[in-house]
Amino acid sequence: MTDRSARRADQRTEAIKRAALDLAREAGYAKLSVEAVAARANVGKHTVYRRWPSRGLLFLDAVLSLSAEELSHPRTGDVVADLRAVMTKAVDLLGRPPWGPLYQALIGEAQHDPEVAAGLNRRFIEPQTADTRARLQDARERGEIASDADLDLAFDLLSGPLYYRLLITQKPITHEYIDRVLQAVLAGMGPGPQTR
Amino acid sequence: MTDRSARRADQRTEAIKRAALDLAREAGYAKLSVEAVAARANVGKHTVYRRWPSRGLLFLDAVLSLSAEELSHPRTGDVVADLRAVMTKAVDLLGRPPWGPLYQALIGEAQHDPEVAAGLNRRFIEPQTADTRARLQDARERGEIASDADLDLAFDLLSGPLYYRLLITQKPITHEYIDRVLQAVLAGMGPGPQTR
DNA sequence: ACCTTAACGGCACGATACGTGCCGTATTGA
DNA sequence: TCAATACGGCACGTATCGTGCCGTTAAGGT
Known part of the structure; x- marks a missing residue:
């Protein structure tokens, strides 16, 4: 056997x-x-x-094993609602104790160990990005956001501020903050003619 | 003596x-x-x-001593141009070798050592933020951006994507990328009536 | 010019963790 | 039943930690 x-x-x-x-x-x-x-x-x-060849890769495995599946979410057809749902879920899971400090430490380790950085990107960041990007693309095809919107940029604009708060200023990331980010980013990418 | x-x-x-x-x-x-x-x-x-009480705080001092003064910049009165100038300068200095890897490592260390995190915020992040925020405020008073714009949020939207690239995806941060971020953020905060 | 004091370089120490080798045991699968 | 594999336990040499001691150098007051 x-x-x-x-x-x-x-x-x-x-x-x-x-x-x-x-x-x-x-x-x-x-x-x-x-x-x-x-x-x-x-x-x-x-x-x-x-x-595992190193402490960092063991820790990567440990953290990812418990956060990978818990970030799935439905597609309702309403982009803003879907994005809010996925961002809220991710922040609630990875931005607060008990997982927040561990995810924070993992990203810290990735700054020192290229293998951890590569593994984190390949196994977590890229799949999550692909999922959210697909949602944005759906939304663009349905006309919920501008047809000429830069989806990769949109993703960076949505994710960047959250990571900035988690890693740099370490201010709390509230649901209200997520809403403000969403509103501001989509305000510049709404359907209709662009201002520039 | x-x-x-x-x-x-x-x-x-x-x-x-x-x-x-x-x-x-x-x-x-x-x-x-x-x-x-x-x-x-x-x-x-x-x-x-x-x-210094620890390796981390020594390294903090070492990195900051050589990057603190080199980020000053003029105010021309044109917000977009000023923001582009300061962002470009910061990225060219802290986002590329030789300083890029060191700044990256410093932020990584800050994830493990709260004293490094606090020192980095107090001595570098907060002063830089205050400076850029003042520029945004000037711009708002002059009507270059919407009168109800959230300046703190605007700063996060501008900085977040750059740090996201530096720390997470580690893709290169080109001047063209900075321009796209600037355009997208200000598109949602331009003068005139807001969409929501 | 002298002399107290503080900071220094060099060295050694016990402690911790690294990554590896060896040994004897237990579980596996033929 | 038996060879092979993975295992737990132990020990080793190395590296670095943070601290203690010792003799020396330089500073600043008298």
Whole structure:
């Protein structure tokens, strides 16, 4: 039974990721060490290094495993409502405790480790971007936003301020703030003739 | 002469900051250690720790000392031109080598060390924000942008996408991209009646 | 010109974490 | 039943941390 052995390996993998998340939540990512994770998971250090080449990539796996699926959302046909829903969901999950500090630390680690940065982009940022971009494209085809709107730019304008608050000023990101961003960005991309 | 002793202390302080920047440029911030900095600066470790409590705050000082003054800019009276000038200057300095990777690493460190985050905000982000915000306010009073425009939001909309590119997608930030951001944001805040 | 004081460079220390090697055990799959 | 694989535990050498001590140098008051 290959299933049986794979299940055992998966159990260990999950235990390690769980231990890493628990420790990061308790003491902060800065205090996270492979030794501590292995001890917490009742596992030898080899068992960790056999699965991940670095602390950063382990942490990437740990954070993504628990936030990947929880960001799905329906398409109602109303762009503004859909965008508000996805932005609110993302901010509530990744911008507040308990996940906020972990996501913040993950992006911080990505600034020091190119492999973490690449993995974060490929496995999380790009899929999420593609999803939201598809919504924007639908909206453009339906005439809810201007036919000449730059969708990639629109996405950056919507996401950028949220990340700026999370990573730089660290002010709280309220639903009201999301609404203001949405309104301002779409005001410049509404249907009809552009001002310039 | 207190001047003389102060000058000697300053020389050492500068030598340490210089050594830190050199090492960070050569090997990356991840490899930067207090030991290496002290050795490079021909200084004992105490002399470093007497001045800074942590590697992060030393690095903060080192990066800010060389980028603080170089971001001044004139006010011509044309908001768009002024904003384009300051954004271009900031991006050219902090978004490209040699300073780009260092600024990126500094923000990364701020995600792990609250003291670095606080110092970065107080000493760099907030002054820069205040300056740009004042320009926006001038523009609003002159009628170049809508009288009911939210200036803080406008600043976030202008800055956010640039930081998003620097820290997350790591795509190049061209002058043409800055122009597109400016145009899109101001399109939604132009003078005249608002759409909503 | 002298002398107290403070800052300094050099060295060593215990502590922590790194990544790897070895050993004996347990589980797997043929 | 047996060879192979993954495992937990332990130990090792290295790197860096932050601090303590020691002898030296330079500063500033008298």
